[in-house]
Amino acid sequence: MNQAEFINDSKLLSGILNDYSNIIILCDQNTEISCLPLLNLNPVIPLISIPPGENNKSTFSLNLIWNKLLLANADRNTTLINIGGGVITDIGGLAAATYNRGINFINIPTTLMGMVDAANGGKTGINFNGLKNYIGTFSEPEAIYILPKFLKTLSVSQIQSGFAEMLKHGLIADKQYFKQLTSMDLEFSNFEIIHFTELIKKSVALKDNIVSKDFKEIGKRKLLNFGHTIGHALESHFINSNLPHGHFVSAGMICETFLSHTIGKLDLAESQEIIFSIDNIFNRIPFSANEIDEIAHLTLKDKKNKDQIVKCVFLDKTGEASFDNDITIKDVVESLSFYNS
Ligand SMILES: NC(=O)c1ccc[n+]([C@@H]2O[C@H](COP(=O)([O-])OP(=O)(O)OC[C@H]3O[C@@H](n4cnc5c(N)ncnc54)[C@H](O)[C@@H]3O)[C@@H](O)[C@H]2O)c1
Ligand SMILES: [Zn+2]
Incomplete structure (x- = not known):
């Protein structure tokens, strides 16, 4: 590669x-x-x-x-x-x-x-x-x-968008990196390119490490979809908004962290800490309770899903994740209601 x-x-x-x-x-x-x-x-x-x-x-x-x-x-x-x-x-x-x-x-x-x-x-x-x-x-x-x-x-909103994927890399593969990113003094309007270069290198290395083991996404590469099952559904729902991709991923990561605790193995304190860190950087995307059902059903259109079962990446711990976890539309609705609360 x-x-x-x-x-x-x-x-x-x-x-x-x-x-x-x-x-x-x-x-x-x-x-x-x-x-x-x-x-x-x-x-x-x-x-x-x-x-x-x-x-x-x-x-x-x-x-x-x-x-x-x-x-x-x-x-x-x-x-x-x-x-x-x-x-x-x-x-x-x-x-x-x-x-x-x-x-x-x-x-x-x-x-x-x-x-x-x-x-x-x-x-x-x-x-x-x-x-x-x-x-x-x-x-x-x-x-x-x-x-x-x-x-x-690049605009601040675009920098934030890329930052969402960097947080994702930390969350699925490197706890220390996630901590480093979330403890930074994030002045996106005046960030230091030199400082950022080292972080970009780290993210590239984490992604390369996963992709090199599973180029065609049969197994481990699916981990990179963390935050994207529900994130893509939101992005499809808001297809005509100008909000960059990473903002939807941030929302998807909050929902999927919630499910990683309610259905998966992630403990409550850790899930709360992760959600708090994401909320510190991103504004929540507003939508009404009436829209939740429609957004949730869009997860069925994800090309990785089969037969009405939605596959989702869960965090087991900060920095460790698992793929192919089955979730239902009801679970997605619950996570979106939590996000919206
Ligand atoms: N192939 C993959 O593995 C993969 C992974 C993540 C995201 N994506 C895709 O990437 C897309 C999002 O990428 P993006 O956020 O870069 O979107 P983008 O390409 O639309 O760029 C965002 C905006 O910034 C402008 N722009 C680009 N560089 C600029 C610069 N240096 N200065 C000023 N303006 C600049 C662009 O013209 C555009 O208006 C989505 O379609 C997503 O699905 C693909
Ligand atoms: Zn993405």
């Missing part, structure tokens, strides 16, 4: 990219403005730029990218360079994995979410019929380059 390479100097990254003879850049209209100028790339390199946002992780945008690849005469020797957040690395990875039966691609994440999670691990995808990541492949990028300097132009 290819591991992310950390690069501190944008000139170094420009050098690597400008050395390629046959590349095409994919970005969105925001990363085109905020990130591309830092790289000072050769202006003759073809550029595909799509509108930003989760709504554009769609068949429409995928079609557009394929068309632009064709227009730029991309062939089996072309490498697609995805420069953006999780939306760009997910859809760009899928476009590359399918164009001409697969061309090489490189991920250059520009969001915290992308750096700690989306750009690593080889999952590509788009949303389909309102369902998150329903169409996609497992395809490894040829390389992943992380330039933490890109984070400087």
Whole structure:
């Protein structure tokens, strides 16, 4: 499995990219403005730029990218360079994995979410019929380059979003890391990139360690879905909100921590401590009691579930988790009612 390479100097990254003879850049209209100028790339390199946002992780945008690849005469020797957040690395990875039966691609994440999670691990995808990541492949990028300097132009809400996945990494695999993250003085509006780089490296290493043992998500990799069973249901319900992915994951982690105690092995004090720490960082997502049933039923649409049984990751302790725990819609409703209380 290819591991992310950390690069501190944008000139170094420009050098690597400008050395390629046959590349095409994919970005969105925001990363085109905020990130591309830092790289000072050769202006003759073809550029595909799509509108930003989760709504554009769609068949429409995928079609557009394929068309632009064709227009730029991309062939089996072309490498697609995805420069953006999780939306760009997910859809760009899928476009590359399918164009001409697969061309090489490189991920250059520009969001915290992308750096700690989306750009690593080889999952590509788009949303389909309102369902998150329903169409996609497992395809490894040829390389992943992380330039933490890109984070400087990111909004506070986007930084928080990536932070949710970092908390998840600690919760499922490393108690000490979780404690380190939650005891930090979190000034997201004025954070130190140098300090953050070490944390990003830790999260990447924790994810890589899990993915390297189970690339196709038959077993252990499922642990990375902690907070996502209920988080994705909330995200599908609020599909037109502008709230970034990690905020839904924070809500999902609260609900699934609650269930880890009420159904699983997590002790009460530990569950309360975890929920308190998450609440310290994230505002709860408001919804009415009337919406709970509909949100709960969306968990059945999760592609990992079979026959009306919802599979969920539970925390056994802080830093230790188990997968394939069966939960019912009633359990999901209870956890959402707890979250809403
Ligand atoms: N493949 C995986 O394993 C995996 C893992 C986690 C998340 N994801 C996916 O990632 C997506 C979320 O990723 P995201 O939060 O990065 O979303 P995103 O790509 O939509 O980026 C968030 C916003 O920030 C803008 N942006 C990106 N970089 C910027 C920068 N440096 N400065 C200013 N603005 C910038 C983007 O244009 C966008 O508006 C979801 O679709 C999720 O499903 C995939
Ligand atoms: Zn996620």
